[in-house]
Amino acid sequence: MISQNTNKLNITEELLGISDIRVVSSEMDRNGHIIVRVESTVEKIPCRQCGKSTRPHGRSVICRMKHLPICGRPTFIEITPRRGKCEDCDGGATTTQQANWYERNSEYTKAYEKHAVISLIHSTIADVAIKEDLSCAAVQGIIDWHVVTEVNWDQIKKIGLLGIDEISLKKGFRDFVTVLTAKTEAEVQMLGVLKGREKATVTAFLKTMPKRLRRTISAVCTDMYEGFINGAREALGQDIPVIIDRFHVAQLYRKGFVQIRKSELKRLQKELSREEYQRLKPAIAVLCRKNPFSSADEKSS
Structure with missing residues (x-):
């Protein structure tokens, strides 16, 4: 749950949907974005060269990634990964801990990337970019x-x-x-x-x-x-x-509905006087608004 006290929030690990982490702090910034700082609960850091366990060697730089929205607000996760130093490799190779819920150097969590790709179904890159406040290039990069x-x-x-x-x-x-x-x-x-x-x-x-x-x-x-x-x-x-998919079935119905409406309008224009046709316009407008197969209904189906 979220409890708000000024700009401080109480975000739980369960709410984020990420395992093997502990929430250190969470708050809402001046832009209304939720910022959650976490740390990994996994202690071991395998050496990137030999795979053996390393000893603690400080922390790396802060990583900030966009995550799934919470209560409709953009949410970002910050983590400062631990680093380990191998005592068995020549030169004491250092390794930065890598969690399974994000990719190294990525600006997004894996959950958010999958959310963005799924949002593209029955939509466009431009629409998703606007909805998610991303550039089209960023959405394209996630797809690639x-x-x-x-x-x-x-x-x-x-x-x-x-x-x-x-x-x-x-x-x-x-x-x-x-x-x-x-x-x-x-x-x-x-x-x-x-x-x-x-x-x-x-x-x-x-x-x-x-x-x-x-x-x-x-x-x-x-x-x-x-x-x-x-x-x-x-x-x-x-x-x-x-x-x-009912989205595509609705498209067919809508196409037929539009064709019938256009043909009927042409017929009425020929058969009715100008005054009679003008009186029908409000009813025609209402009929169009009540079209059960409109594009808005398709996207929500």
Whole structure:
């Protein structure tokens, strides 16, 4: 929970969703950003050269990374990693402790990077950049960092609903990447980001999934792109149902709705007098606002 006393906050490790850390302090700065200072509870620092345990050797510079928002406010985590010195290596090699929840020299935690990539589904780089207060180059950099050809399936316990979605990196729907996600109950986990959207790429990736995880797939959710549908069936078999994302179904309904509305307007303009047609305009405007398949509804579906 968060309890506010002036600009001091009480942020817990559970609220951050990060293990092996202790919250040292937390506060809200003048910009309304939440700043959480943490330290690692892991004592051992393996030598980067020989892998043996090192002895304490001070701390490195402060690392500050953007994390998942708390109560809608931008949240940043600060950590000053411990350093260790190896007594077995020539020259006494020093090593900076590295935690598993962020990458060295990254400006974002791993959880935040995955959040940014998942936010791109049914959206654009420009939209996510505005929403997350990032540059388009920063969003593109996060995507590039997460492009993979294989995944460590040992870290995945269950798939649930397997999502296959494409993201267009440029205007005009050019230069795609494919995002694969696993949804179990309310949790969405990113499995990987693939370069392009070719059937062969998706099929090859899914074929690396072990049988124990395939048995946990309830369904595959994707758009109407045959490459994704056929790739999933080829890699996972015909027994797993493939369903169409309601976002794309809504797009089709909306397209039909707009076509009918335009044709009816043209017909009414021809059949009605100018005065009668003008009287209908308010009702037409209300009908358009109540369109159940508007783009706003699509994005929230």
